[in-house]
Amino acid sequence: MTRLALAFDLGGTELRGALVESGGRVVTQVSAPTMAIAGSDAVIGQIIALAGDLLAQRPQADVVGIGIGAPGPLDPKAGIVIAPPTLAGWHDVPLIDILAKHFGLPVRLENDANAAALGEWRFGxxxxxxxxxxxxxxxxxxxxxxxxxxxxxxxxxxxxxxxxxxxxxxxxxxxxxxxxxxxxxxxxxxxxxxxxxxxxxxxxxxxxxxxxxxxxxxxxxxxxxxxxxxxxxxxxxxxxxxxxxxxxxxxxxxxxxxxxxxxxxxxxxxxxxxxxxxxxxxxxxxxxxxxxxxxxxLGDRAGLVGAASLILWEGEPGAPLAMAQDKNSKDGPTERAAGREASHR
Amino acid sequence: MTRLALAFDLGGTELRGALVESGGRVVTQVSAPTMAIAGSDAVIGQIIALAGDLLAQRPQADVVGIGIGAPGPLDPKAGIVIAPPTLAGWHDVPLIDILAKHFGLPVRLENDANAAALGEWRFGxxxxxxxxxxxxxxxxxxxxxxxxxxxxxxxxxxxxxxxxxxxxxxxxxxxxxxxxxxxxxxxxxxxxxxxxxxxxxxxxxxxxxxxxxxxxxxxxxxxxxxxxxxxxxxxxxxxxxxxxxxxxxxxxxxxxxxxxxxxxxxxxxxxxxxxxxxxxxxxxxxxxxxxxxxxxxLGDRAGLVGAASLILWEGEPGAPLAMAQDKNSKDGPTERAAGREASHR
Known part of the structure; x- marks a missing residue:
């Protein structure tokens, strides 16, 4: 069965989610107006609800992790959204921890421009x-x-x-x-x-x-x-x-x-x-x-597929992007990542 | 015996050479006005002559390689000085090849500002x-x-x-x-x-x-x-x-x-x-x-000790700097480099 990632592109006005294949194909996509003024709990609730919608559409899907692009400033290694001007009331929100606990899946975070850069680099x-x-x-x-x-x-x-x-x-x-x-x-x-x-x-x-x-x-x-x-x-x-x-x-x-x-x-x-x-x-x-x-x-899909690639392209889900490529191969998962990456090129 | 690098800082007006220890200490240093207008053969002759002077001062030295900082644009991986404005008549000079053949030692090249950055980062x-x-x-x-x-x-x-x-x-x-x-x-x-x-x-x-x-x-x-x-x-x-x-x-x-x-x-x-x-x-x-x-x-010594560190700090002499840290440990020399680097910190 094809491995899929749940991907989210969290914007100040629109929240979009998708299931994405490792080749960058968007299998199914949903969106909602971001309830930005309602604060971080409300928006995280929206992410969880959209994930539910997506998984309901593909109940058999082999989802291996969640990749998220969100507005900066954020700390991708720590998984923390620091204080984006477009998301009122978000201050040092540990988004990776929250979603990883809820879903029991590896979660990775990248700022939205970096996610789009990754999308265009890998698939565009x-x-x-x-x-x-x-x-x-x-x-x-x-x-x-x-x-x-x-x-x-x-x-x-x-x-x-x-x-x-x-x-x-x-x-x-x-x-x-x-x-x-x-x-x-x-x-x-x-x-x-x-x-x-x-x-x-x-x-x-x-x-x-x-x-x-x-x-x-x-x-x-x-x-x-x-x-x-x-x-x-x-x-x-x-x-x-x-x-x-x-x-x-x-x-x-x-x-x-x-x-x-x-x-x-x-x-x-x-x-x-x-x-x-x-x-x-x-x-x-x-x-x-x-x-x-x-x-x-890729137009406005760049961020979504780039976010998905945080999970599907690197090795160890949850490992910071740069580290996954900088570590040496004593770390098994990273070695596997290198092989996987090569096969995608 | 202490491992030493021959280091050169090739400027448009002054050519400086030194023997440098792995800790960044300059053991002995020489210089000469760069014969810039005489072309690349003349300047390479100067480098060889200065190297002779340095080695004559320390005949027992365990010299493991040669690091050079030179004006850009240059291609550090290919070892080629492309066309520096301050060195007349230099066009695509394969400096690494020429010196490696002459000395039978690994040679590494970096542009002068990068060499100085390395010097300040590692020792300053x-x-x-x-x-x-x-x-x-x-x-x-x-x-x-x-x-x-x-x-x-x-x-x-x-x-x-x-x-x-x-x-x-x-x-x-x-x-x-x-x-x-x-x-x-x-x-x-x-x-x-x-x-x-x-x-x-x-x-x-x-x-x-x-x-x-x-x-x-x-x-x-x-x-x-x-x-x-x-x-x-x-x-x-x-x-x-x-x-x-x-x-x-x-x-x-x-x-x-x-x-x-x-x-x-x-x-x-x-x-x-x-x-x-x-x-x-x-x-x-x-x-x-x-x-x-x-x-x-480090003042004007930054470039010299940075150039030396190209040889003494990375693993495999001659390997491009970035590659030495990006490769995984299947490459033995790189793994050794990682260990060596840690011990220098």
Whole structure:
């Protein structure tokens, strides 16, 4: 019987769950609006209920563990969700312990951007690459770095907070308090803000017609640009320049073999790509210019299948990801993991 | 008999060699001006000659291998120096092969900033830390990242090119062609340039008196600031702000346990530290603010002892650094390395 993982992608607005096969195929999927304001007990109750729904749909399933992607900051080794801005009232919640006790299954936790990076690396745009940087560009900008074959965690799992890399001295103040964060100038929110400032309700512009007169979003800009709207194309150009500056930094700092762009704005990747590429060619040192920059392939499923792979891909369920690959083979389960991993490639 | 490594620090202006013990002690040291303009054969001849001098001083030495720090870009695994700007005529020089054949010893190669990072991590300011970012601030800005217990190499060994991280849209154009590189605004060169622009020959300022009327260097600024000169203190303040912005990025991106600042400007670390720290406190997200930022301890010996540790610290001499720690213990030499490493800690 096929081994399956229960996978959860815990977002501030939506909680999604799935049963996933080791090859990355989603067998069945469910979701619910996250009861974020009701606190951690309520949301953990939702996870347990969704798991029940999934298992009821596949009563014969050989479920070997639970993988979860959740908003950071979190400590993946300790299994603790520290204090995500999007989940009110979560403070040092020992999510792994709670769910492991309830289900009697191994549980593993990773921050959502890292889970999506893992998903794209193992099953999506990054297959076969030894190292990649995954950048998610939507409301904010997040990232995950796969280096030398494993997620780059850093102290307390806090590496790759790329949205708060300073890339300029201009622009609106970031919600974090600093000026010039990558996220503050290059997120979908920033693009929408520029589009809103450029237009006015009732001005007859395509952007405002698409937005129904309200604030213009990044999605409206992409849609208007596809229709050939000049203002929208200029906004895309500015957006792509900021992305190109940030991506160049990521090349210089992490030297990945690939950059994968996901998030809502990846829907406009084809429009953004020429100027992103031109900016990188202009700013990156020569040795970095040939690194491919590609759109994500898995869309919003990247996080789910990446979370599932925490269980299905590594050896010892419950062992921290980096350790599973760093340990030597005296630890039997890890040795088995190495063999299993090879067979999946 | 104590095992020794031959270590070389190959700079564009000075070539230094040493015999180093496994504990990091330099037993004997020699140097020569690098014959950089004479090409790679001449410089390799110098390395061989210096090695002869060192071995003549310790004819009984048990030399187990050769470690070299050289300017990047270079490929540490392939052992090839690619095309360093400071070494004219070097193009894809297979330095490991050439020296291994000549000496019949294992040879390992690392870029100079990474070698210095290793030195500080193993024998200097970073002892006992699992991860650190080493930043060298002098003519330019370079760096090396130790993460999860090994040097972070990235594709072709090109990670941590931190001097060319864009942090602003202002300032003079960097030699690399871009505007806003960390190096272009925060290197010792940039500090000297600002001091030179602020003063004029014969204006009676302390800065110009120290420089003998010529261009003011970072060293003069530090010296004048120590004497309480107001202009110099203001220049130090601006310099420290730029460093603080760049260091904050390094915290967000790599999440190290420690930042170690080396290079010529580390001589003024005590003057710079308060504003560096204040800038980090102001700009970094809360979870990163408590990371210590400390001056390097080994000065210009960091690269030499770090290069030596490529041979003395890892197991299998000649094995790439990262691989020595990632392989599992079926590889006998690596297992021995793990044991040896533990005994050195």
């Amino acid at each position: 745009a990054g297959q076969g690459t030894g190292s990649l940087v995954f950048v998610t560009v939507s409301t904010g900008i997040g990232g995950g770095v796969v280096a030398d074959g494993h997620i780059y965690h850093g102290r307390r799992g806090l590496a790759a907070e790329i949205g708060h890399m300073t890339i300029t001295g201009e622009g609106d103040r970031c919600f974090c308090g600093a000026v010039g964060c990558f996220e503050a100038v290059a997120s979908g929110t920033a693009l929408g803000r520029r589009a809103t400032a450029l237009t006015a309700p009732g001005d007859g512009s395509l952007l405002r017609r698409l937005s129904g007169g309200g604030d213009v979003s990044a999605r409206h800009v992409v849609e208007a640009a596809r229709a050939g709207d000049i203002s929208a194309l200029e906004l895309i150009e500015v957006e792509a320049k900021w992305l190109g500056i940030g991506f160049t930094n990521l090349l210089h700092l992490y030297s990945p073999g690939l950059i994968v762009m996901g998030g809502g704005l990846a829907n406009g990747f084809d429009l953004l790509a020429p100027t992103i590429r031109a900016t990188v060619e202009q700013r990156a040192m020569p040795a970095y210019r040939d690194v491919p920059i590609v759109p994500a392939q | 300011a970073g002892q006992g830390t699992g991860s650190l970012v080493f930043v060298t601030v002098s003519t330019g800005i370079g760096g090396g990242v130790v993460a999860d217990g090994h040097i972070y190499h990235g594709r072709r060994g090109l990670a941590a090119e931190i001097g060319h991280m864009t942090i602003t849209g202002e300032g003079d154009r960097c030699f690399c062609g871009a505007v806003g590189c960390f190096e272009a605004v925060a290197s010792g060169t940039a500090l000297g340039r600002r001091a030179t622009a602020l003063t004029a020959p014969g204006d009676g300022s302390l800065l110009r008196r120290l420089s003998g009327g010529g261009d003011v260097s970072a060293r003069h600024v530090v010296e004048a600031a120590r004497a309480g000169d107001i202009s110099a203190l203001e220049l130090i303040e601006v310099e420290a702000k730029w460093l603080g912005i760049g260091f904050t990025n390094l915290l967000h991106l790599y999440s190290p346990g420690l930042i170690v600042m080396g290079g010529g400007l580390a001589n003024g670390f005590d003057l710079l530290a308060p504003t560096i720290r204040a800038t980090v406190e102001q700009r970094a997200m809360p979870a990163y603010r408590d990371v210590p930022i400390v001056p390097a301890q």
